[in-house]
Amino acid sequence: MSRADSLRPDFSLWHLIAVELRRQRQLRKISGAALGVALDCDRSTVARYESGDVQLPIGRARILDREWGMPGFFENLVKHAKNAQDLDWWETFKEYERRANLIKTYEPSLVPGLLQREDYARAVYTTSRRADAEDAVAERMARQEILTRRDPCTLMAILDTAAVLRVFGDEDVMRAQLSHLLEISERPNIYLRVTSDRLIGYGGVGGGFTVMHTPTGDLGFANYGSTAHMSLDPADIQEQTIRYDQIGMSSLTVEASRAFIAKTLDSLA
The missing domain is CATH 3.30.870 (Endonuclease; Chain A)
Structure with a gap:
């Protein structure tokens, strides 16, 4: 089982962000490398966002919202996650x-x-x-x-x-x-x-x-x-x-x- 597969989106907002990032990328059939170009980072950083090892920065959340036509979606999730206390x-x-x-x-x-x-x-x-x-x-x-x-x-x-x-x-x-x-x-x-x-x-x-x-x-x-x-x-x-x-x-x-x-x-x- 990979780190991404062990995430708990029902307990952690950060896990939810990681899961949703991966899901939205796969829906659009975008590679990790291609997403890295859009976010001005390398493929390994994208993988760490999707595995929950690194939190998605709010600046890159805004880029995702703009690129994918989802105004405020990832930005608001990140804002709430920063203010929330993870249950786990x-x-x-x-x-x-x-x-x-x-x-x-x-x-x-x-x-x-x-x-x-x-x-x-x-x-x-x-x-x-x-x-x-x-x-x-x-x-x-x-x-x-x-x-x-x-x-x-x-x-x-x-x-x-x-x-x-x-x-x-x-x-x-x-x-x-x-x-x-x-x-x-x-x-x-x-x-x-x-x-x-x-x-x-x-x-x-x-x-x-x-x-x-x-x-x-x-x-x-x-x-x-x-x-x-x-x-x-x-x-x-x-x-x-x-x-x-x-x-x-x-x-x-x-x-x-x-x-x-x-x-x-x-x-x-």
């Missing part, structure tokens, strides 16, 4: 995570899920009163397979100082979690840094976010308080990548980060 956003997120070869993430409050030990994850979900805490923990542990598979994903994680100091569970849980961070940060595919504990604020401060790079397209995810935003828009992804770099410039080195985690671990002894 978590499934989309996990799919990109599974296919990612590079993930950059910043976490201001918690140890990132991909680096959590089971007891720490359980404490986090219990604190948030998740009714399905055990299922959520099992899913989180399973997701970490991307870091140890034959061709492991590279993870570049920046943790706010507070995420290292904040205790979830009891001190035994935190000791195990911090020890795990020290151990896993020695792997060649994991780069772990902590923001400087000497700074009151730093560039790019805000909610947590993640940028995932895959062989077929990139995804950006940002979380601000109780709201979240997921995007395949290159402009959004670039903005989050810049934020990551800004925070990185105000963070400790990998070596100094390990020293800070070790110092925090010793304080729990």
